[in-house]
Amino acid sequence: MTEMSVQLEQIAVRAARGVGDALRAAFVQAQQPSHKRDHHDLVTEHDERTEQVLRAELLDAWPDSAVLGEEGGASGDGAVHWLVDPIDGTANFALGLPFFAVSIGAVANDQLVAGVVYDVMRDTAFSANLHGAYADGEPLRSTGPATDAQNMLITSYPGPGTLAAGRGVEEYTTLLREFGAVRRMGSTALALAYVAAGAGCAYAYGIHPWDVAAGALIVQQAGGRYLPLPDTGRPWEAPGYLAVNGDFDLPGSCLTDLLPRMLPRTATGTPLPGGGLRNRP
Template identity: 55%
Template sequence: MDVTGLLDTAAEAARAVGPRLRKAFRSRPQVTTKRDFHDPVTEHDRAAEETIRAVITARWPDSAIVGEEGGETGSGDLRWYVDPIDGTANFAAGLPFFCVSIAAAVRGELVAGIVYDPVREDEFTASSDGAWCNGTPIRSSGAARDREAMLLSSYPTPLDLEAEGEEALRRYGRLVGSFAAVRRPGSAALKLAHVAAGWSDVAYGTRAHPWDVAAGALLVRQAGGVYLGDPLARGAYLAHVGGFDLEGSALAEVRPGRG
């Protein structure tokens, strides 16, 4: 499989929706909801995914596409995971922390991906050859311990609170007390890209979908960081920079695969 061609296609598809998203940003687009009022969607999510699908299909017609808005279409050993706007709530409100996430997997192995920040026009790309931001190689390095580290996490979400009750709040309290800083910026894909670049140290989330994390997981791993969890299945994930002491971290108790 032509991994360079796959990465080029992912980048082309992501860039193709950049102008639309920048123009719509801070226009306060109309918002509807999917699962509940915590799960927003706009016309721009759907339109961007249609554009991305068209670019991919034109280049790789014999492949499957799994998108947040359009579900799964097509078939073949090559599968694309597409989130046209990861961080829709931020996009709709005018908060500049959202991205386009596209990843390609061949027979269940991630081989290429891009996380594209259309506001800053940062392109985080990864393949079997490495990981880059705007063409410059990146290395996932940073803090070694909680007390020096920046944690990016949306935990606890409303679903976490529903499932875990008071324990979710107690756990969140332990994280706030253990880490140098805890931030809840939204967008799993962009959080993972920042860990890959060494701009933050740890990212943790629950109930993530493959389109949320597939590209980011490849970025972290190819940049020399650690990604725990299955990026091609729904579930929890934990990523950290290389050299971080997870065993000594307050997050050790929730790491995917524990026990």
């Protein structure tokens, strides 16, 4: 399985890099996005076109596989399942912010085994297999400061729905006060890649498997912690996550107290990973 994971990582990296030139060229042109669920959820012709290219490349390179993509759903039938987000951060891509990624994760034997988050505009491939994590082929370690005050939190919290329900302001105020910086970056995959590179921590809820499959493995293989919310044994399917660098003092963080309040009310009765997260030691 380990050597197979190396092959799958190489296929994913090659496929992601293969669409880079087209996406960079498209980025400098005016976009005409359309909407999926609402005006917060954009899609462009390049999302769909890029996914078609990636789908064909992956199925050709590993015929015994299936692809689940954000735009085109599922295709193929095989032992390896590819989870593909052709442009993670479409709003950034469409509106002119150069912070978006191609994300490809591979699942085999019901576990994450390989993945890549390709930072298109920086031409940097963050990847992982069962041997470790890498940035452009060089070993990647998730080392960084331990405390909230020294760290950055990357999060989309609170979202419009949370605010509309009259929640989130108090918690967000605490995050702003306690963390050195709080950022809404607009790409879950890149947030995880940069946590793997040591950039603090990230929290999100309301995500999809293609958003996190690659990034979760990269964080874990780099020595960081990826905590699915809730932990059902298949981290890429959890609707939420908390990811922290390998040196982060989670028991001493304000997140330990805040996280149960930040989860949607429908999720507050769900046990959090690790057992003791609700209460500080």
